């Protein structure tokens with residue numbers, strides 16, 4: 026079986042171009058461009074790279090990015106004060122707090138302090154609650170990017186047996202909700218799952234988001250399975266995903282590459298979400 030590679034990078038460019046052309050039109054009626062505040066706390070190297078990708082995408086989309094790089098010693102009071110200011114700042118349509126945060130900060134309280142209408146990451150309890158009710162408002166970027174990729178390649182999920190490996194609040198849980206909202210039969214596996222392979226072998230589509238390099242191998246999935254690799258880690262200096270990309274060639278029906286698969290879609294969905302927040306705010310003024 027020839028394994029199809031599900032690239033995300035070209036689709037992400039297309040999405041960003043589409044966002045850019047919509048912003049071009051809207052800008053004249055609203056009287057300004059959309060603004061995205063990006064809050065980065067500390068000096069985590071991968072976070073710095075992700076933030077630079079997001080800032081670059083903003084330039085291409087016609088979104089004004091307002092960077093707030095804070096020291097790793099920032100206190101809760103300081104960060105909550107900044108978010109309050111951003112919540113009320115007229116030219117800020119979206120607020121993104123890059124994760125992970127230094128361990129002394131209360132992530133849940135910080136994410137909960139963002140105005141849900143400006144919550145372009147979709148992590149606020151209101152937006153996560155809407156997602157769980159099947160009434161998506163602003164939805165988390167990575168799972169939204171995964172669904173957009175599946176749609177683009179014409180891969181339906183309705184009625185299919187799917188497994189999500191990883192139960193994080195950022196990816197695994199919201200992705201499982203999106204899949205169940207689309208009537209897939211969903212199993213969620215995580216670090217305490219006793220025998221991962223039993224579950225993954227049953228799946229028609231395996232979604233994996235653990236950050237464990239090459240966790241998902243050929244003998245763990247059925248022939249003809251579709252593998253959506255949302256993991257990203259470094260192995261001997263190289264960026265790799267959760268799936269053994271080489272070992273799955275000729276066995277899987279389709280697989281997303283790392284890098285160049287889901288990653289660029291996350292950034293493109295952030296541009297879409299910022300446009301969505303800009304539209305929502307323009308409508309209510």
Ligand code: GUN
Pocket residue numbers: 121122123124125146166167195291
């Ligand atoms: N860290 C890893 N993924 C994400 C994401 O989608 N949003 C934010 N804010 N931080 C992240």
